[in-house]
Amino acid sequence: MLSHIQAKLLIVDDLPENLLALEALIKREDRAVFKALSADEALSLLLQHEFAMAILDVQMPGMNGFELAELMRSTERTKNIPIVFVSAAGRELNYAFKGYESGAVDFLHKPLDIHAVKSKVNVFVDLYRQRKAMKAQVEALEQSRQEQEALLNQLQSTQNELERAVRMRDDFMSIVSHEVRTPLNGLILETQLRKLHLAKDNMAAFTLEKLRAMVDRDERQIQSLIRLIEDMLDVSRIRTGKLSIRTNPFDLVELVSKLLENFSAQIAAAGSTVSFFADEPVIGVWDEFRIEQVVANLLTNALRYGARKPIEVRVYSEGGQALVDVQDQGIGVSLENQKRIFQQFERVTANHAVHGLGLGLFISDQIVAAHGGKIMVESEEGKGSLFRICLPL
Numbered sequence: 116m117l118s119h120i121q122a123k124l125l126i127v128d129d130l131p132e133n134l135l136a137l138e139a140l141i142k143r144e145d146r147a148v149f150k151a152l153s154a155d156e157a158l159s160l161l162l163q164h165e166f167a168m169a170i171l172d173v174q175m176p177g178m179n180g181f182e183l184a185e186l187m188r189s190t191e192r193t194k195n196i197p198i199v200f201v202s203a204a205g206r207e208l209n210y211a212f213k214g215y216e217s218g219a220v221d222f223l224h225k226p227l228d229i230h231a232v233k234s235k236v237n238v239f240v241d242l243y244r245q246r247k248a249m250k251a252q253v254e255a256l257e258q259s260r261q262e263q264e265a266l267l268n269q270l271q272s273t274q275n276e277l278e279r280a281v282r283m284r285d286d287f288m289s290i291v292s293h294e295v296r297t298p299l300n301g302l303i304l305e306t307q308l309r310k311l312h313l314a315k316d317n318m319a320a321f322t323l324e325k326l327r328a329m330v331d332r333d334e335r336q337i338q339s340l341i342r343l344i345e346d347m348l349d350v351s352r353i354r355t356g357k358l359s360i361r362t363n364p365f366d367l368v369e370l371v372s373k374l375l376e377n378f379s380a381q382i383a384a385a386g387s388t389v390s391f392f393a394d395e396p397v398i399g400v401w402d403e404f405r406i407e408q409v410v411a412n413l414l415t416n417a418l419r420y421g422a423r424k425p426i427e428v429r430v431y432s433e434g435g436q437a438l439v440d441v442q443d444q445g446i447g448v449s450l451e452n453q454k455r456i457f458q459q460f461e462r463v464t465a466n467h468a469v470h471g472l473g474l475g476l477f478i479s480d481q482i483v484a485a486h487g488g489k490i491m492v493e494s495e496e497g498k499g500s501l502f503r504i505c506l507p508l
């Protein structure tokens with residue numbers, strides 16, 4: 116059954132006729148017999164091959180069989196090879212082989228008994244094959260154990276990812292419902308109040324002045340709902356790879372300057388100021404609407420997290436890139452959180468008092484990446500943040 120495992124046998128004797136006779140005795144199709152006429156020759160063969168056993172003539176000129184065996188025992192590679200000594204006389208057999216306390220050893224006497232030789236060789240070859248087969252099995256077992264372990268690790272990390280995804284979905288649902296409810300509650304309250312006034316025929320509540328304020332309030336609530344829905348649509352567009360970029364040439368300085376004008380009410384409401392710095396036009400080919408969205412997002416964040424301190428906005432070009440810096444002196448972002456905030460639904464926990472879905476930076480980052488650019492952040496907690504949009508010119 117194990118005969119497919121090739122067994123190499125080493126026979127060492129200084130007389131060629133002895134070697135030939137022994138070879139004829141032990142040779143079989145499933146064995147390879149290697150002959151050595153001296154201990155030196157044997158050693159060089161031992162270095163080249165892995166032997167199932169060695170049959171050593173005890174009496175040899177130069178190094179004798181026992182000395183060769185001692186040398187074999189002292190070498191890691193050969194120390195476990197079973198040895199059979201062939202000796203001419205009983206005297207030698209009393210020789211206690213010193214280096215041979217452990218490991219298989221046996222003796223054969225001259226003249227050789229054919230049956231004894233064959234059966235001894237059979238035993239050692241069988242032992243060798245069994246050992247080899249066992250080693251292969253142990254190795255296969257170890258490999259399958261390693262494969263199982265890798266699979267288990269993979270499973271564990273998939274489970275962690277799934278758990279994280281479920282947690283993120285739950286968090287997201289609660290944030291979304293909260294974010295939707297805030298403007299809706301405002302609208303509902305307004306409507307109920309107006310109904311009450313109407314029921315009482317209280318036309319004084321609907322003067323031109325008051326109507327204007329009402330419409331403004333309604334518009335703000337509706338705008339915030341629209342933004343929420345737009346953000347969620349953008350995320351789904353990004354996920355399905357359908358975020359489209361429609362480019363045309365425009366001046367980034369002009370875009371940012373107009374945006375800041377539109378933001379004046381929000382800047383005042385946030386109790387902050389924004390200084391704008393730009394020396395010359397920075398013209399490039401990008402998606403005007405999307406880039407405005409990104410700058411607006413960074414500006415909104417600077418107002419939200421800027422601790423009412425002055426904000427600086429810069430537009431300039433450098434090294435073949437168009438750059439927009441939005442710098443605040445607010446709460447800042449720790450190094451650890453700087454990596455997180457660009458992922459979807461990621462917010463810094465301590466900031467939960469401030470509304471937001473944690474989508475703005477994710478969407479902005481994806482938009483800028485779709486232009487072949489990137490957003491960088493430099494920040495220190497408590498000292499403020501610099502968000503920089505880099506776009507290829």
Ligand code: ADP
Pocket residue numbers: 412416417420421443445446447448456461462463464466470471472473474475476477499500
């Ligand atoms: P949102 O502001 O809606 O939560 P964003 O994706 O725009 O979502 O921002 C993710 C998080 O990054 C914010 O919740 C906030 O914790 C942090 N962050 C963004 N901009 C700033 C900033 N200028 N200063 C401090 N923290 C910021």
